Amino acid sequence: MGLIGILFGLALLVWFAYRGWSVLLLAPAAALLAAAFAGEPLLAHWTQTFMGSAAQFLAQFFPIFLMGALFGKLMEDTGSVTMIARWLTVCLGTERALLAVVLAGAVVTYGGVSLFVAFFVLAPMAEALFRVAAIPRRLMPAALALGTSTFTMSALPGTPAIQNAIPMPFFGTTPFAAPGLGVIAAAIMLGFGLWWLQRASAVARRRGEGFGDDTPVPVDAAADDPLVRERATTAQAFDPAEIHHAEPTPVPPHFLLAALPLVVVVAVNLLMSFVVLPRLDTAFLAEPRWGATSLAAVGGVWSVAVALAAAIVVLLLVSGYRLPSVRQSMDAGANAAVLPALSVAGLVGFGAVVAALPAFAVVREWVLGIDGGPLVSLAIATNVLSALTGSASGGLTIALDALGPTYMRLAAEHGIDPALMHRVAVIGAGTLDSLPHNGAVVTLLAVCGSTHAKSYFDIVMVAIVSALLALVAVIVLGSLFGSF
Structure with missing residues (x-):
């Protein structure tokens, strides 16, 4: 009966979440x-x-x-994201519209801008480029997904995405875990995704298919859609309802000033991880008053949080005067963090209860008994849980909460670098999470004015198939050569 209860509870969660019920109640x-x-x-x-x-x-x-949502909101309201996208468009031209959209999404999300802020800001740019280049509207969601939701979320070393931060306390790693493997995985995702988009565009051109419907992208309607909001907040770290709260600047900054905060995120993250924190005397963390923890358990989160905070300070210094109301923009950014954090925490709580049930021992033994060793079983566990919850961050945390210590023990027994486990877990969580009920997918389709029937197959190819290819490559290379 216990196993039936686990399956029934999970089915209830998935079904009603897909129908738009709040995870705060469902979990x-x-x-x-x-x-x-x-x-x-x-x-x-x-x-x-x-x-x-x-x-x-x-x-x-x-x-x-908190820092991620605040940074994303300030980047949007200061016009920095728009200016970066505009600069890339001018440099690449409409003849490279697909590449311009993908790179614009990649640059801003790797620099710390929230996925959903990127969706809402970049969709109008993508619409304008695709219309001039006669590329079908139905390819817009896939192009945006490739740039924002694949390699910059799970593969590129140092990415400040929450998915890359979650394994750090479990494995004692940094945001730059397995950098060589991460770069290889990112190249596979980007290369395969661009190849697919170019192929799909060429096929459409031969058929005489143009941009299609001239209706403007419904960005405002998507931001105010309650169903989009409920699904979106379990998938990323920004509440779409706050996207239009506060007034943006009418005069965006110069490109160099717009890009500077993104550079600060990457640079400070790197310095904190490899220069500042390793030189600090953090023996005090072992005391009970600090939770009897260690630098390995908290250092990764510290690095990302400080990097985002430093970028916010720089952004306010160089562009804050452009904001009609700094307080309103900062309030909206802070509020945008609350519902996503609570929603994912609810999924984590659900996973903790399931893991505490006696019947979960059967599930644990099945997962750990999968042929291929710890890397394969970890990849499958994060894939399945992220697919079921429709959330890479939720599925990843549930898997590591339940099995993290076991995988650390297996890593020690098999001589596997925890950094390799980190990278496999993050890429694994970022594959089947993009099923139809995923909040990012629902939001992206709504923002682009498309539907699952028109655009989802291309999303599967660039967001799921490319990530699975990268995951296989990382497991094979990691098994042969270890972490690098």
Whole structure:
């Protein structure tokens, strides 16, 4: 009965979340349902297991949610994201419209701008480019997904995406874990994705298919859509409802000033990870008053949070005077972090209750018994959980909360570098999370004015197939040569 309860609770969570119900309600309800089937104490699981795990997730990662959402909102309101996209468009021209859209998304998201801010800002640019280049509107979501939701989220070393931060406390790694393998994975995703988009565009051109519907992209309608909001907040770290709260500047900065904060994010993240933190005396962290932890457990989160905070300061110094209301923009950015953080924490709480049930031992043994060794089983576990929850961050945290210590033990037994486990886990979480019910997919289609029927197959090719190819390559290379 316990295993049936786990499956039934998970089915309840997936089904109602897909229909737009709030995860804040669904996650505890599904967790308590699973506990009831197992005959476990319900109130104890709710207040101790569920809330304890959700609170621990917030304690670890809310600084990154907060700094990331605030940075993204300020980059949008100062016109910095728009200026970067415009500069790339001018440099590459309409004849390279696909490449311009992909690179614009990659540059801003690798520099720390929230995925959803990038969607809402870049969609109008992509529409203008695609219309002039006679590229079908239906390819817009795939092009934006490739640039914002694939290699800059899970593969490129140092990316400040929350998905790249989640494994750090479990494996004691930095944001730059397995940099060589990450770069190879990123090249595979980008190369395959661009090849597919160019192929699809060429096929459409031979058929005489132009841009299609001239209706402007419904950015404002998507931002105000409650269904989009409910699904989106479990998939990324920005609440779409805040995207138009606060007034943007009418005069964007020069390209160099617009790009400077992105450079600061990468540079400070690198310095914190390899220069500043390793030189600090952090023995005090072992004391109970600091949670009896270690630098390995918190250093990665510190690096990303400080990098984003430094970029916010630089952004305010060089472009803050352009904002009609700094307070309104900062309030909106801070508010945009809350619902996504609580939603993902709810998924984590659900996973903690399931992992605490006696029947979960069957699931654990099945996962760990998968042929291919720890890397393969870790990849499958993060893939499956991210697919079911429709959230790379939620699925990744559930998997590592339940199995992280076990994988660390297996890594030691098999001589596997934790950095390799980190990179496999992050790329694995960023593959099947892009199923139709994923919040990022739903938001992207709404922003671009397209549908699953028209655009989803191309999203599958650039966001799922390319990531799976990269994941296989990382596992094979890591198994042969170790982490590098």
